[in-house]
Amino acid sequence: MYTLIIKESFDSAHFLKNYPGKCAKIHGHTWHIELEIEGEKLDEAGMLIDFGEVKEIIKKNLPDHEFLNKVLPFNPTAENLSKYFFITFQEIFSNKPFKIKSVTLWESNTCGCSYSIS
Numbered sequence: 383m384y385t386l387i388i389k390e391s392f393d394s395a396h397f398l399k400n401y402p403g404k405c406a407k408i409h410g411h412t413w414h415i416e417l418e419i420e421g422e423k424l425d426e427a428g429m430l431i432d433f434g435e436v437k438e439i440i441k442k443n444l445p446d447h448e449f450l451n452k453v454l455p456f457n458p459t460a461e462n463l464s465k466y467f468f469i470t471f472q473e474i475f476s477n478k479p480f481k482i483k484s485v486t487l488w489e490s491n492t493c494g495c496s497y498s499i500s
């Protein structure tokens with residue numbers, strides 16, 4: 383089994399509901415997202431999928447420069463967002479010869495959340 387890891391980033395603002403700390407106020411992050419995709423069959427070139435093709439699709443579907451509380455119907459915690467991106471990209475890539483293994487979303491250099499189905 384091959385696992386590819388693709389990283390992208392986007393900038394967006396959010397605040398957390400039902401949370402008493404400073405993140406209850408609106409603020410922004412440069413989010414880093416990592417998709418792990420896995421598959422067994424390589425193409426004639428010896429690739430599971432072209433990195434460039436996957437990166438372009440991921441980039442196109444990230445909420446860059448959006449206000450997450452406005453465009454998403456849930457409290458935009460790192461946990462909820464990583465699950466949301468997992469489901470979103472699972473649907474988007476459903477016709478590809480690989481599956482999404484995990485999505486990791488970093489809201490800072492030291493804090494992130496990984497979501498997978500196991």
Ligand SMILES: [Zn+2]
Pocket residue numbers: 396405409410411489
């Ligand atoms: Zn935040």
